Amino acid sequence: MYQNDLILRAAKGETVERVPVWLMRQAGRILPEYRATRSRAKNFIEFVKTPELACEVTVQPVDILGVDAAIIFSDILVIPEAMGLPYQMIEAKGPNFEKTIKEQADIDGLHIADAGDLDYVIQAIRLTKQALNNRVPLIGFAGAPWTLMAYMVEGSGSKTFSQAKKFLYQHPQLAHQLLDKITQSTINYLKGQVAAGADMIQIFDSWAGVLGPDQYREFSLRYISRICDAIEPLAPVTVFAKDAHFALADMAKLNCNTIGLDWTINPQDARIIIGSGKTLQGNADPCMLYADEKTIEAEAKKMITAFGKQRYIANLGHGLYPDTDKNKVKYFVDCIKGM
């Protein structure tokens, strides 16, 4: 069916001839082609909501970088917006919500979103599937419920998310109500993505690492688990919880195919903790791509040696940083593909 289905086979634990590779934020500011498309929308939200533009930037890294998968261009915060909390993306600062979740009434007022509320993403997936024309699989995604809740309570990015965590400590029952509504919305949304053609799904728990092990189990993993149970029968699921080193053993029990790792995790340790039943994805430091080609090649080799060539998807341990040289990124992709 696909000219290149390496990533799907690697996710399912089937034998591959070489390690598949893609990069978080590969559709992004490192590409001049992305910046050109981006400039045709009047702001970030309009960009995300225009399927033709989203499709264009989703396909660009497949053409330019030669990666083994596309990931639909969108934003994790489309779910809070569809639930009734609109946001703005402020240049060089990040997201900002004018209204945040403070009490019961705020949660009661939230709508449980379905794929119809996010039709612009569904349309973008349909267009992208046509444009990709079976060259490589398309990855869909969503934020993990805890990460979305963190923004919905905090109202913006934060180093500590201390206001969102305060909510967990002061209103645990309300937090569970909120997380439940986000989880229901996310399951509806991801089912829609798969129905529209997404071949794999990745869950991003970007703010996993601000929680300790007990809170992570109670307020995050429980909801990720529900999403995996609902989606994994439909498409392979990858869970990437940044800085959740303490949760790897629990994550091994999730009903998902692949676990993403950040660069602070030792690959061999992760394999021992997670066992042989999951594919691992990651985990180069995005800053490594600032190095010279010799170093990049050595680091690529170190990854393949540490993870092995089977049950492994090469990637970074976080999204590409915007000031990365695209030639270095392509060099890294070529190194992995040549090994």
Place this chain on the structure above:
Amino acid sequence: MYQNDLILRAAKGETVERVPVWLMRQAGRILPEYRATRSRAKNFIEFVKTPELACEVTVQPVDILGVDAAIIFSDILVIPEAMGLPYQMIEAKGPNFEKTIKEQADIDGLHIADAGDLDYVIQAIRLTKQALNNRVPLIGFAGAPWTLMAYMVEGSGSKTFSQAKKFLYQHPQLAHQLLDKITQSTINYLKGQVAAGADMIQIFDSWAGVLGPDQYREFSLRYISRICDAIEPLAPVTVFAKDAHFALADMAKLNCNTIGLDWTINPQDARIIIGSGKTLQGNADPCMLYADEKTIEAEAKKMITAFGKQRYIANLGHGLYPDTDKNKVKYFVDCIKGM
């Protein structure tokens, strides 16, 4: 010699009757008395540089919260400043350096600081020792060389410190020169602190967690190790490397008495990895102090149960957040002291 020397005995592995407790950033904005003293200086730098004011806020938490140690009020960035890189502390934003380290000439231009360059801290320690009058020991401190370098290259705080990490990847030899100069300065400074009366020393590696395990070993731990070797013969040393979960086994080999832990580390796992030869310090989530008294008491009990009462110093896993209710902080301290 001291009315209360519990923390010194716990650090050295001697038997204690109860667990000693103090809190990172206990001299800080949670106390109205701190804010009153702070308002007498025209800015943060002047505040840090006025020994009488630094002494006042250092002693306040001993009187008000009843903690088992004082920690000299200062800032880790006094070392870069003494080396020739002045900074400003911008309200609600954090530190900002007008000049940063970019190339060889910038490093050549740095001065190797000694305690004389930081006489205002030395004087603050002397005044504080008099004011404490042997009630509790006084902790001195410095930033770890990597954390100081991160600010000196990046020029400000950052979620990723990607510019400082870029420097490690692009100029590893220059990075080692810079780290060496910072290390020499820090050793001189800490020797001066001990000579002036600091009873224990804590090294803060606040940005340990942005590095992966290999880079952490090469660019951070190596220099922390030199500091421990120079200072541990003079006073017990505590190393607190935030988010350095991957480095605990290496840290167990440092020539220091105590290892600080953040709240993402499971206490029992830490004890197994680090072994019985070190005292552990930490590791409550600062956000836990937003909870009600019942929860705070339960969490305090959980800590004591998990760490045990010997070779343990109760603390948070990060500094107190400024909007914490001081009554909750005192309640937590009292809980620990009553167990």
